[in-house]
Each structure stands twice: as C-alpha cells, then as structure tokens.
Amino acid sequence: MGNITSSSQRVVVGLSGGVDSAVSAWLLKQQGYEVIGIFMKNWEDDDDSEYCSSNIDFVDAAAVADVIGIEIEHVNFAAEYKDRVFAEFLREYQAGRTPNPDVLCNAEIKFKAFLDHAMRLGAEKIATGHYARVRHNQTTGKHELLKGLDPLKDQSYFLHRLNQAQLAKTLFPVGELPKTEVRRIAAEIGLPNAKKKDSTGICFIGERPFRDFLNRYIAKEPGPIKDARGRVLGKHQGLSFYTLGQRQGLGIGGVKEKGAQRGSGEHEPWFVARKDMEKNTLWVVQGHDHPWLQSHSFTANDTSWVAGEAPAPGAYAAKSRYRQADAACTLVSNTTGGVQLDFAEAQWAVTPGQSAVLYDGDVCLGGGVINTVAEAPAAQPQATLA
Structure with missing residues (x-):
C-alpha cells in the first residue's frame, strides 16, 4: 500500500507476546501506519508462580517490537481486571454458573480500558491479534463483526459484546488470514516467537490446575453426587468446581447403573447433568446421549x-x-x-x-x-x- 507519510494514522497494537499480535503489528507497519505496541498486564496475584507467564510474555513482546522496529509500552490493568472481570467471574461460580471470562475481558479490558489508553496516546485505532473481521456496511451505515476467515481459529464468539463505537476503532489484521499463513510470515520475517505455542486456558489462570486455583477464592462445600434415580454415588467437592457435561474428576468411574444389561451401556462414562444449589447436590447421568x-x-x-x-x-x-x-x-x-x-x-x-x-x-x-x-x-x- 506504500508508506503513508506525515499523515499516517497512529495505531496502538496489543502485543501479548504471541505470534498473532506480532504479525498483526508487522502487517500494519507494512501498510504504512505508525504503530505503537502495548503489553497489557492484567493479573498480578501470583507473578512468581510457575503458571504465570506474564514476565516471559513481556520479554517476547519486547523482542518482537525490537525486530519490527516499534516502541512498546508496558501497561498495568490488573486493578481494572480484578474489579470488572475477576469479581464477576467469582460471583458467577459461587452462584453455580460457569462464566466465560475471555468474553468479559474483551468487553471490559481490551476494548475499554486498553482502547481508552490508546486514545490518550493519540491513536486513531487499536488492533489485536484476534481472528475476526470488521466490515462497514454501506447500506445500513453500521459496522459489522464477521468471523475470521480461518474456521478453525475464528474468535468472533469471544468478541460478540463489542459495540459500534468499539468496532469503529478496531482493526483485526490477521482475521483475513489462515493461521498457517500467520506462522509462515512470522518465520519469514524472523520473529523470535514464530514457533511459540498458542496460549490456552482462561486468560488469568493460564495452564494451572483449575480446581486448585478456584480453591483459593471459593470455600469447599462438599455434598452428595446422585444419579437420575436419586441414588448417592459419591461426594462432590463443592458445586462451583464442576461444569455441566464434565466427565473427568468425578471420582465415580467404577460405579454402574443398577440392573443394567450387558451391552446396554453399563460401562459408559458419567457426566455432570445438573447442579442443585439449594440442596448442594450434583446430579450425574451415564452416557453422552442421556436426555438430561x-x-x-x-x-x-x-x-x-x-x-x-x-x-x-x-x-x-x-x-x-x-x-x-x-x-x-x-x-x-x-x-x-x-x-x-x-x-x-x-x-x-x-x-x-x-x-x-x-x-x-x-x-x-x-x-x-x-x-x-x-x-x-x-x-x-x-x-x-x-
């Protein structure tokens, strides 16, 4: 697109230390934007823990900024994160529901606190490494959120709470590309994190054992595990620690349905089907296709x-x-x-x-x-x- 000179738009990119945001920053620089990188620190309760990769991620993000030739700033949103995302996360778990903190994090931090910060830096737009697209609909005059072109990586699900004002100021440079192409670009231009594994797990919990983490914040209240007939099969550790459809970690693997005929699915796994908060009871059923x-x-x-x-x-x-x-x-x-x-x-x-x-x-x-x-x-x- 040729470099845009003195009138080049300033875009602030959220650099996470991962390959998607790194390639996003490089693509924008190639398109002539004035690019500034921001590394967001959203969690600081246990920075010294083996599971908290924030320090490593910042080193990776800084190395990327160096290779691309852009400035990077380290911004701490941990207080906002705790108030707006983590408090809600705990409230939902305590009520027996299973929240999605990544959705909240996008709505409250990446496209609110981060967007506000970027605007204070004189940015015209922000960009992230999400696999999604924004399109301006000429007929309606509205901005539309579209799926990323790579069906295996599409992240529009996590971005669905974005509004018109946010989308008007957002770019998703890798949304048009398959992940394989993003990795290829990263390797070709010599990005130090070209082969870095994609992060999984909840945004602030990372790869740590989930129940151990939740234990610190939510008291255990053990109670009965019952099957569809009302028989007690075992004891649960607290309803907050289980999610519907869960089959691992129930501790009842050897129990069979009473009176089940051979070949009738008696060895099928057990799944969490319901949580009764009032009676502190976890209901389980046998078989993936159970009506419950x-x-x-x-x-x-x-x-x-x-x-x-x-x-x-x-x-x-x-x-x-x-x-x-x-x-x-x-x-x-x-x-x-x-x-x-x-x-x-x-x-x-x-x-x-x-x-x-x-x-x-x-x-x-x-x-x-x-x-x-x-x-x-x-x-x-x-x-x-x-």
Missing part, C-alpha cells in the same frame, strides 16, 4: 447486540459454547429483556453462565449469557429414565 444432557430451548439474558439493537425474531444460527459448530435456531424475543433460542436439533450440555452467540452467516450479531435451560423431566428417585 440434551436441550432444545434455552433463554439468555444480559444481551449485547453489535448493531445496538436486537435482531428481528426469526431463523439464525447460534453457538452455545466455543469450538462448537453453528446450530440452526429460531430467535424468540421474550419480555424479560433477554431472548429465547429454540433448536430443531438438541444442543448438548447447555451451560448457564456461558455465552450464547447468534450468527447470520458470517456476521456475528451479538448474544447473551445463558440463563435457563428447558430440561428433561425432573429427577425422580425411583424414575427409570433412559
């Missing part, structure tokens, strides 16, 4: 729509968890300020607290927090459910 794990309808509240208003009721696609294929659904507005989503095909282990995100083709429309799930019949101690 299937839902054709659920509601979502605390909705946020990219266009600034809810889409019209009708046929769309939705994800009720990340890494899930879009599922055809019908959007039904309801009166509580939330929405109801109805599915022809049952959705598996729909989890209150997770995000339900709505799509119209490649366009991410927004979404909300899963609230109530239409369930199979209630637990009956003597019921013989399939």
Whole structure:
C-alpha cells in the first residue's frame, strides 16, 4: 500500500507476546501506519508462580517490537481486571454458573480500558491479534463483526459484546488470514516467537490446575453426587468446581447403573447433568446421549447486540459454547429483556453462565449469557429414565 507519510494514522497494537499480535503489528507497519505496541498486564496475584507467564510474555513482546522496529509500552490493568472481570467471574461460580471470562475481558479490558489508553496516546485505532473481521456496511451505515476467515481459529464468539463505537476503532489484521499463513510470515520475517505455542486456558489462570486455583477464592462445600434415580454415588467437592457435561474428576468411574444389561451401556462414562444449589447436590447421568444432557430451548439474558439493537425474531444460527459448530435456531424475543433460542436439533450440555452467540452467516450479531435451560423431566428417585 506504500508508506503513508506525515499523515499516517497512529495505531496502538496489543502485543501479548504471541505470534498473532506480532504479525498483526508487522502487517500494519507494512501498510504504512505508525504503530505503537502495548503489553497489557492484567493479573498480578501470583507473578512468581510457575503458571504465570506474564514476565516471559513481556520479554517476547519486547523482542518482537525490537525486530519490527516499534516502541512498546508496558501497561498495568490488573486493578481494572480484578474489579470488572475477576469479581464477576467469582460471583458467577459461587452462584453455580460457569462464566466465560475471555468474553468479559474483551468487553471490559481490551476494548475499554486498553482502547481508552490508546486514545490518550493519540491513536486513531487499536488492533489485536484476534481472528475476526470488521466490515462497514454501506447500506445500513453500521459496522459489522464477521468471523475470521480461518474456521478453525475464528474468535468472533469471544468478541460478540463489542459495540459500534468499539468496532469503529478496531482493526483485526490477521482475521483475513489462515493461521498457517500467520506462522509462515512470522518465520519469514524472523520473529523470535514464530514457533511459540498458542496460549490456552482462561486468560488469568493460564495452564494451572483449575480446581486448585478456584480453591483459593471459593470455600469447599462438599455434598452428595446422585444419579437420575436419586441414588448417592459419591461426594462432590463443592458445586462451583464442576461444569455441566464434565466427565473427568468425578471420582465415580467404577460405579454402574443398577440392573443394567450387558451391552446396554453399563460401562459408559458419567457426566455432570445438573447442579442443585439449594440442596448442594450434583446430579450425574451415564452416557453422552442421556436426555438430561440434551436441550432444545434455552433463554439468555444480559444481551449485547453489535448493531445496538436486537435482531428481528426469526431463523439464525447460534453457538452455545466455543469450538462448537453453528446450530440452526429460531430467535424468540421474550419480555424479560433477554431472548429465547429454540433448536430443531438438541444442543448438548447447555451451560448457564456461558455465552450464547447468534450468527447470520458470517456476521456475528451479538448474544447473551445463558440463563435457563428447558430440561428433561425432573429427577425422580425411583424414575427409570433412559
């Protein structure tokens, strides 16, 4: 695109130490922008821990900035993070739900606190290494959030709470590229982190054992684990530590359904199906396809729509968890300020607290927090459910 001279736009890039944000910064510099890197520190409770990679990540980000030839600034958003993201995360877990802190982190830190900071630095726009795209719709005059072109890496799910003002000031340089091409560019231009593994795990917990981490903040309240017939199979460590659909770490692996016939699935794994906060009971079922794990309808509240208003009721696609294929659904507005989503095909282990995100083709429309799930019949101690 040729270098833009004195009128070049200033773009502040969130450099995480990873390869996606590094290549994003390089691409923008190639396009003639004046690029400044910012490394965000969002967590400082246990900086000396083996699981906290913040210091290593900053060294990587600084090395990238050096190779690309841009300035980098280290900014601490830990106080904002604790107030706006972590406090909400704990509240949700204590209420028995399973929140998605990455969604909150994007809405409250990366595209609020970070965006505000960038504007104070005189930036026209910010950029991140997310796999998503922004398009200005000439007909409506609105900015649209689109899926990243690499279907395996698309991160629009985590960005669905962004609004018009945020999208108007955001660039996603790698959203148009497959991950393989991003890695190739990184290697070709000699970025020191070209082969660095992608980070996984929750944004502030990293790779550490989740239950150990949560233990520090939430008191254990053990209680019974029951099956669909109401039999006690074991003891749970506290409902906050389990999520619907979970099959590892239940401690009941050897227990079989009473009276099960050979070949009838008696050796099938157990899954968490419900959490009864009032009775402090964890309900489990045997078999991935048990009716209690299937839902054709659920509601979502605390909705946020990219266009600034809810889409019209009708046929769309939705994800009720990340890494899930879009599922055809019908959007039904309801009166509580939330929405109801109805599915022809049952959705598996729909989890209150997770995000339900709505799509119209490649366009991410927004979404909300899963609230109530239409369930199979209630637990009956003597019921013989399939």
